[in-house]
Amino acid sequence: MRRHASEGAGTTREKSVVELACGMPKAELHVHIEGTLEPGLVMSLARRNGVALAYPSEEALRAACRFRDLQSFLDLYYACASVLRTEQDFYELMVAYLRRAAADGIVHVEIFFDPQTHTARGIAFETVLRGLRRGLEAGRILGLSGRLIMCFLRHLSQAEAFAALAQAEPHLEAIDGFGLDSSERGHPPSQFAEVFARVRSLGRPVVAHAGEEGPPAYIWEALDLLKARRIDHGVRALEDPALVRRLVASRIPLTVCPLSNVRLRVFPEMTAHNLPALLRAGLCVTINSDDPAYFGGYLNDNIRAVAGAFHLSAAEWYVLARNSFEAAWVDEAQREAWTRSLDEYFARQGYPMAGRA
Ligand code: HPA
Numbered sequence: 502m503r504r505h506a507s508e509g510a511g512t513t514r515e516k517s518v519v520e521l522a523c524g525m526p527k528a529e530l531h532v533h534i535e536g537t538l539e540p541g542l543v544m545s546l547a548r549r550n551g552v553a554l555a556y557p558s559e560e561a562l563r564a565a566c567r568f569r570d571l572q573s574f575l576d577l578y579y580a581c582a583s584v585l586r587t588e589q590d591f592y593e594l595m596v597a598y599l600r601r602a603a604a605d606g607i608v609h610v611e612i613f614f615d616p617q618t619h620t621a622r623g624i625a626f627e628t629v630l631r632g633l634r635r636g637l638e639a640g641r642i643l644g645l646s647g648r649l650i651m652c653f654l655r656h657l658s659q660a661e662a663f664a665a666l667a668q669a670e671p672h673l674e675a676i677d678g679f680g681l682d683s684s685e686r687g688h689p690p691s692q693f694a695e696v697f698a699r700v701r702s703l704g705r706p707v708v709a710h711a712g713e714e715g716p717p718a719y720i721w722e723a724l725d726l727l728k729a730r731r732i733d734h735g736v737r738a739l740e741d742p743a744l745v746r747r748l749v750a751s752r753i754p755l756t757v758c759p760l761s762n763v764r765l766r767v768f769p770e771m772t773a774h775n776l777p778a779l780l781r782a783g784l785c786v787t788i789n790s791d792d793p794a795y796f797g798g799y800l801n802d803n804i805r806a807v808a809g810a811f812h813l814s815a816a817e818w819y820v821l822a823r824n825s826f827e828a829a830w831v832d833e834a835q836r837e838a839w840t841r842s843l844d845e846y847f848a849r850q851g852y853p854m855a856g857r858a
């Protein structure tokens with residue numbers, strides 16, 4: 502399974518499997534809109550809005566994208582987010598991401614946003630939400646459907662999460678679900694049990710980042726206390742066989758982000774990533790980009806990086822895309838339509854998969 506360095510880019514047949522995977526229709530379910538803020542856009546928005554940044558140029562910003570761990574990334578990520586000030590800024594950010602997503606064959610996206618990062622700087626909650634929603638609407642022209650997932654920052658308190666939820670409640674029709682992100686270590690899901698109970702009482706689904714840097718116990722808490730429907734990252738689940746059995750039996754999806762995990766040193770290199778092991782354990786794994794402007798690429802860049810490290814079969818790529826539709830928050834008719842289009846795509850490319858895998 503592990504590719505030897507001497508094998509280089511692989512055979513023609515392997516190359517065609519990578520192209521097959523890049524071209525397949527798929528959903529992206531773990532991407533932070535603030536993490537799609539490319540250095541070029543950071544610089545132009547800083548100029549437009551008169552925001553002083555510690556980085557004098559795009560090159561300086563790119564050079565800063567060498568991270569030791571999650572926290573060292575978050576420090577840069579929050580600093581760059583300070584250039585986002587107007588509804589138009591959030592709109593342009595969303596449209597720029599959706600253009601790239603469409604080019605990668607993505608047909609559906611579920612996108613995180615972090616309102617507390619912006620309201621703390623005096624930006625109105627409504628400014629953020631309106632800009633992002635308008636951008637998502639514009640994405641329909643590109644053939645993309647989308648959902649917005651509002652995240653609570655776990656380095657802040659539950660009281661602050663409740664305050665953010667109070668701002669969101671008048672706009673619930675524009676918020677499709679709620680998540681939990683930011684610094685994981687020392688901030689277990691249990692600290693947010695009550696605010697997520699309120700979220701569920703409002704009829705909104707819950708997801709949570711867990712088991713990225715944090716231990717498997719945080720995944721159990723996300724499932725049992727927050728009633729998370731998906732686990733974002735979750736790669737450390739493999740350390741706990743009982744947890745794997747629970748996740749497999751319940752088909753709780755893991756939204757795995759390979760380039761993110763390597764850049765944040767969750768794994769020392771791509772060949773050490775456990776994505777093939779997660780897949781082969783029967784978990785409902787999906788591939789996602791997390792913060793593509795910071796981690797070296799968008800969804801197809803993640804696919805190419807994984808394909809460069811492992812010999813995944815056409816059937817395994819098919820399962821990854823099918824899982825992304827299984828895990829998406831859409832009605833059954835839409836899920837079946839996308840799965841059919843995936844079957845047709847693989848059949849057209851000479852890899853009939855329908856009813857297999
Ligand atoms: N983990 C936690 N919080 C985040 C991340 C992440 O990978 N990206 C943006 N916020």
Ligand code: ZN
Pocket residue numbers: 531533682710733791
């Ligand atoms: Zn994330």
